[in-house]
Amino acid sequence: MEGQVRRASPRLTRRWFLKAGLMWLACLPLARLASCTPEPALPSPTAPAMPTPAPTLPRHGEGTPTLALHEARHYQSLPDGRVVCGVCFRRCIVAEGKLGFCHNKKNVGGRYYSLVYGRAAALQVDPIEKEPAFHMYPGTHIYCLGTASCNNRCRFCQNWFLSQQTLWQVVSEEASPSEIVRRAREAGCEGVSFTYNEPTVFYEYMLDVATLARQEGFHTLFHTNGSMNRAPLLDLLQVMEAVTVDLKAFDATFYREVCQSELQPVLRTLETIRASGRHLEVVNLVIPTLNDNLDTIDKMCQWIARNLGRDVPLHFLRFFPAYKLQRLPATPVETLEQAAAVADAAGLEHVYIGNLPGHPLNSTFCPGCGTLLIERVHFMVLSVSLDGGRCPTCGRAIPGLWPG
Numbered sequence: 001m002e003g004q005v006r007r008a009s010p011r012l013t014r015r016w017f018l019k020a021g022l023m024w025l026a027c028l029p030l031a032r033l034a035s036c037t038p039e040p041a042l043p044s045p046t047a048p049a050m051p052t053p054a055p056t057l058p059r060h061g062e063g064t065p066t067l068a069l070h071e072a073r074h075y076q077s078l079p080d081g082r083v084v085c086g087v088c089f090r091r092c093i094v095a096e097g098k099l100g101f102c103h104n105k106k107n108v109g110g111r112y113y114s115l116v117y118g119r120a121a122a123l124q125v126d127p128i129e130k131e132p133a134f135h136m137y138p139g140t141h142i143y144c145l146g147t148a149s150c151n152n153r154c155r156f157c158q159n160w161f162l163s164q165q166t167l168w169q170v171v172s173e174e175a176s177p178s179e180i181v182r183r184a185r186e187a188g189c190e191g192v193s194f195t196y197n198e199p200t201v202f203y204e205y206m207l208d209v210a211t212l213a214r215q216e217g218f219h220t221l222f223h224t225n226g227s228m229n230r231a232p233l234l235d236l237l238q239v240m241e242a243v244t245v246d247l248k249a250f251d252a253t254f255y256r257e258v259c260q261s262e263l264q265p266v267l268r269t270l271e272t273i274r275a276s277g278r279h280l281e282v283v284n285l286v287i288p289t290l291n292d293n294l295d296t297i298d299k300m301c302q303w304i305a306r307n308l309g310r311d312v313p314l315h316f317l318r319f320f321p322a323y324k325l326q327r328l329p330a331t332p333v334e335t336l337e338q339a340a341a342v343a344d345a346a347g348l349e350h351v352y353i354g355n356l357p358g359h360p361l362n363s364t365f366c367p368g369c370g371t372l373l374i375e376r377v378h379f380m381v382l383s384v385s386l387d388g389g390r391c392p393t394c395g396r397a398i399p400g401l402w403p404g
Contacts, residue, residue, distance in 0.1 A: 041400075070117035072105055073204055074232045083112045088227045089265035089322050102151045102201040117205045119160055120180070121172040122146035122196045126185050131195065131223050131244050132315050132354055133281055135400025136317040136363060138374050139381040142221070142378050143184035145209065146196030148172065152225055153260040154248070156287055160391075164323070165198040177209040181216050189347045191219030200228045203236070210239040219401075222280075226266035227256055227258075233272055241401060242279035245270055249284075249291035250300035260292060267303075274308045279401050281313040284340055286331045288319065297339050299344035310347045311399040318355035333385040334360075350399075364400070366391040373398060 074086040078093075085092045085100050092100040094107040104116045124144045128136055147259045150163035159161050162170060175183070184192050192213040194206045199222045209218045221242040228236070237243075247266060248259060255263045273280045282304060286292050304312060316339045318331045338354045341362055343351040349367035353359045357378035364374035371393040375382040385392055391401040 025144045027098070041171070043104060052130070058267075062391050065351060069106075069115065070106070070204055072112040072114050073235075074229070075112040077112075078111050081107075081110045083107050083110065085112060086229055087232050088200050088229060089262060090227075091229075091307075097318060102149050102198075102341075104201045111119040114202065114204050115167055116147040116172075117201050118174055118176050119147060119167060119172040120145055120175040121148050121167075123173075123175065123180075124196075125181065125189060126193070127379045127381075128193075128221075129193060129376065129381065131221065131245055132283065132352070133194060133221055133279075134222065134315070134352060134374070135281065135313050135350070136242050136279060136375075137219060137401055137403060138384050140190040140219070140221070141188065142191040142193040143180070143187055143189040144193045144195050145180055146194070146199075147202040147205065148197065149201050150225075151227055151261075152198065152200055152307045155214070155258050156245070156285070156319065157323050158320075159196050160198055160323040177205070177212045180209050181212050181218070184213070185216070191221065192355075193220075194222035198227070200224060203228075203232060206371045207236055210236070214239045223283075224269075225261070226269040227261065228269060229265075230268070230272055233269060234276070237273065237276045237278050240278060242281070243273050244283060245273065246283050246285070247300065247304075250296050250303065251291060254291050267307075271307055274312070278310065279399075281310070281315065283315045283317060284339075285317045285319055287325070288331055288334060289327055289333070290328075292331070292335050292339070294338055294342055298342045298346065301343045301348055305347050311349050313352065314343055314348055315348040315352045315354050316343075318353070320355070348375070359395040363397070366394060366396055369394040370395040 014275050071177050076084045078084065081092050081096045084106065085094065094100050094112065096107050096110065099106050103112055105112055122145065125141055126144050128140050128142050129138070139319065144262065146162055148167045150160060163245040180192065193208060199206045206222065212221050220240050221244065222240060223244040226245045245266070249255065252263045255261045284300065297341070304314060316336050319335060321328055321331050324368065333356065336356065340351045340353055350364065353361035362378060363372060365371065366373055368391060371391055373386055373391060374384050384389070386398065386402055388404065390397050
């Protein structure tokens with residue numbers, strides 16, 4: 001091309017390739033290098049030995065750790081030394097020296113212990129709307145706690161770097177229940193939340209933090225995949241004010257193939273929470289080609305209206321490519337609006353569209369007269385127009401937990 005200077009081609013030697021490769025690596029951002037690192041394989045529950053434990057966790061009978069192992073709740077010891085975990089629907093039968101499916105608990109001498117009690121892998125202040133909890137003390141802040149691991153294997157997980165890793169693959173810090181509550185107070189938070197990974201897999205830690213937090217006057221809530229068994233759930237609801245549940249699809253095949261989980265335990269959990277009188281909100285992440293069929297969404301909405309009530313808030317969230325579903329597109333806005341229209345037709349009164357900042361359905365409207373009650377942009381609350389939990393225009397009671 002006229003005016004273009006042609007550069008001489010370098011001599012393609014082994015030394016040149018090595019030099020070029022080193023220069024290319026040096027120029028890569030650290031974040032890019034991290035994203036290219038192959039994901040470590042999760043250890044098998046039937047592996048002959050536990051992965052090398054953190055320094056403060058003891059091996060069999062060795063020493064006194066800085067943070068002692070904490071005995072699990074809701075498990076049964078069997079005569080042959082195995083234990084049966086009763087916290088989630090999997091009901092893992094765990095042999096001596098082995099881990100449960102979530103990799104967060106271990107059978108040591110016929111007793112079951114939590115390995116993540118007091119080991120926080122995520123601590124952060126968030127607006128309560130991020131949970132999402134739109135009908136609970138709008139505009140307040142929550143101190144959020146998460147650990148490693150999960151009892152699902154969702155291919156679309158947004159927080160896979162915590163939920164699909166073990167204790168030995170994440171950075172965590174020691175933080176006792178009293179330390180969590182102290183930090184929440186210092187951060188100026190009104191509530192404590194358990195989120196980011198599935199709280200069921202750090203059940204004992206969550207229960208103790210929530211108990212102390214309620215005693216200290218904090219609001220409490222957790223965001224769950226709904227897989228907890230009834231007995232531990234009822235114990236937990238004694239110290240929880242609200243629950244946000246992911247109803248990932250109304251399709252058992254989706255749960256098995258995309259999440260390695262089951263649908264029916266989630267439906268039972270939703271019914272249990274609703275019957276308990278605790279505040280409940282439901283989340284459905286709409287994933288293109290996998291759970292966006294409008295007929296199936298209609299069946300889900302009809303089930304919610306019939307079994308949970310028309311006033312239960314339902315959040316349709318926009319999917320963005322993540323984890324093992326990087327090749328799928330983001331959810332089209334039209335699909336989310338169609339899903340919301342289906343929910344409206346099913347009679348649901350509080351339907352939201354999330355992960356789409358600025359959409360009108362970020363906000364709360366009175367289902368009776370249409371008055372704008374809580375104006376939001378994404379997680380930011382711009383205004384609240386409620387009169388003692390009622391619409392100021394028509395006086396209709398709005399379900400939720402409200403100030404005053």
